[in-house]
Amino acid sequence: MSIEIDILNGDASWPIAEPLHQAVWGPDLVEKLPWGHVKWAHADLRVLIETPEDGLVCHVGIYFRTITWNGQKAHVGGIGGVCTREDRRGRGYATMAIDAAVHTMRANEAVRFAILFCEPHNVAFYEARKWRAFTGGVYCEQPEGRVRFTHMAPYVYDIVSAPTLGTIDLCGLPW
Numbered sequence: 001m002s003i004e005i006d007i008l009n010g011d012a013s014w015p016i017a018e019p020l021h022q023a024v025w026g027p028d029l030v031e032k033l034p035w036g037h038v039k040w041a042h043a044d045l046r047v048l049i050e051t052p053e054d055g056l057v058c059h060v061g062i063y064f065r066t067i068t069w070n071g072q073k074a075h076v077g078g079i080g081g082v083c084t085r086e087d088r089r090g091r092g093y094a095t096m097a098i099d100a101a102v103h104t105m106r107a108n109e110a111v112r113f114a115i116l117f118c119e120p121h122n123v124a125f126y127e128a129r130k131w132r133a134f135t136g137g138v139y140c141e142q143p144e145g146r147v148r149f150t151h152m153a154p155y156v157y158d159i160v161s162a163p164t165l166g167t168i169d170l171c172g173l174p175w
């Protein structure tokens, strides 16, 4: 079976990604979740995996941001909105899409490490893919101002090298 992996501009490709997002995180589900009220950043790029039979089966958003770690500026990559069509899971699509996202970050020489935020039930999935828990504090912006981000667990990945302790300020909306 042939698959196509595209990496497209985040805003331009949102109409392609939106139906899959709605299927995985519909408004009825999201409003009941602890992070349902969070205002999220828009992806800069999107990894989209499509097959001729099924169309879009998997999505990963890629974010680039200059954050601070312990007050020092660092350019990082982020991933978010990782989702595979429910009836097409367990075929390696998310693994492939995350690999493509990490590869894209490596191509940007300024990126020091990658950050994602995940729910407890996905921790094992990311730990099996060499992401490590960031056990320090994370701050971000929300419409009401700068807040500590505690809704999901931060995980980091070495592009050059990632810290696991200290304080990260995302200097913008979370992803």
Ligand SMILES: CC(C)(COP(=O)(O)OP(=O)(O)OC[C@H]1O[C@@H](n2cnc3c(N)ncnc32)[C@H](O)[C@@H]1OP(=O)(O)O)[C@@H](O)C(=O)NCCC(=O)NCCS
Pocket (backbone or CB within 6 Å): 024, 058, 081, 082, 083, 084, 085, 088, 089, 090, 091, 092, 093, 094, 095, 096, 117, 118, 119, 121, 122, 123, 124, 125
């Ligand atoms: C998590 C998710 C993206 C995985 O997509 P997928 O395309 O099925 O992933 P892959 O096929 O690449 O990997 C599946 C593998 O991970 C394992 N796996 C999947 N979800 C897991 C989880 N929550 N915890 C531990 N392992 C998990 C599978 O057992 C399988 O293992 P194997 O490769 O050893 O057989 C998908 O289940 C999903 O869309 N979930 C709902 C949205 C979500 O929670 N997204 C994550 C946001 S942080």
